[in-house]
Amino acid sequence: MPSCYPVSRIRETERQALAAGRQLMPLAGAAAARFVAARIAPGTPVLALAGPGNNGGDALVAATVLRAMGHDVRVLLPAGPQKLPPDAARAYDGWVAAGGGTLSALEPGFVPGLVIDGLFGIGLNRPLGADWQALVDTVNRWGAPVLALDVPSGVDADTGVALGRPIQARWTLSFIARARGLELPGSGAGAIGERHLDTLDVVMPSEADDV
Template identity: 65%
Template sequence: MPSYSVAQIRLAEQRALASGRVLMPLAGAAAADFVQARFPSKTSILALAGPGNNGGDALEAAARLLAHGFEVQVVLPFGPERLPADAARAWAGWQAAGGRSHAALPHGRQPDLVLDGLFGIGLNRPLGQAWQSLADAVNAWNVPVLALDVPSGIDADTGAALGRPIRARWTLCFIAASRGLCRAGPGRDAAGECHVDTLGVVMPDADDAGR
């Protein structure tokens, strides 16, 4: 599949937002549709929501899945205070839907599916210890993971591992596939089966953002 640099994807995203498009609800709906096509309602889902817009995508998906009868819980490790504006609105929507949230992985029965919304294509530094511990715990469960945009712990441009990344069964890329998921190496290994939902956004010419 065609793949793009982070700069190219960011440019397409910025142009869509400048035109008045609201992308986060579309990303959440795309992720929820992806899950509904593969799992029956009453499936237990744990959504991991990080401190950026990737976390907002996970929260949007969680609220939609909860409304469709799935058993959904959210882990928001460092609280809603760090969320940017769009993700904060998604958090408010999750709360309004009656969703439950935790600061750490809940004890007890493992979920049937994990939504990885910790870090998206903007991650360019190694996972901190708390995030690494969370990724290690999810990997130890050995349950299916749907990564949103990119598995947490992967550099989306190079495909390099920024620590021990979450290992996904599927990765749902929004707008376009990141270059680092399509090259041989840790990125492609961690991503599992890659899918793309463009959210109706048209990618710019390569010359607009460079390769």
């Protein structure tokens, strides 16, 4: 089993990689796109859920790469682009420059063949707000396969506790390292699905805080 780390350790390693000039969001988004492309047939509609932080940026990059591959991709950006952090804002600009548009709400009657969950990732530490919970509930009712980026939205990445009713992922793709909450027997454990890891060629410190 890969070593698992507290969110603070992952964030510090990420910060150091960024300070050294690594462009992590393009790598993470491309990794997610490859993961999806290997699991869908041509023409399968994909919905990328892009939240208000860098997890949303990863989803936007994935959508851009999938679009370039010829896939049918739509992006839901419920909070809009105005307050995206800098890297995620650049990912949004890249999506728009590639000809992509964004939705602020789900289209009636539309059910995708696969969903990319880039709503919150490891940053969520409080219960889902009412609007976010309603969105997650709708996705769960669809029953479409979900790829969660880093951690399913609605699961605390440090404790594995459900913060409301989490999105039900078929796969969870962690970047750099696996958050320890993915391996703890918390109330969100049933939402995680298959666990996958792409280190993005970033090396975590050797003194691992294993579960």
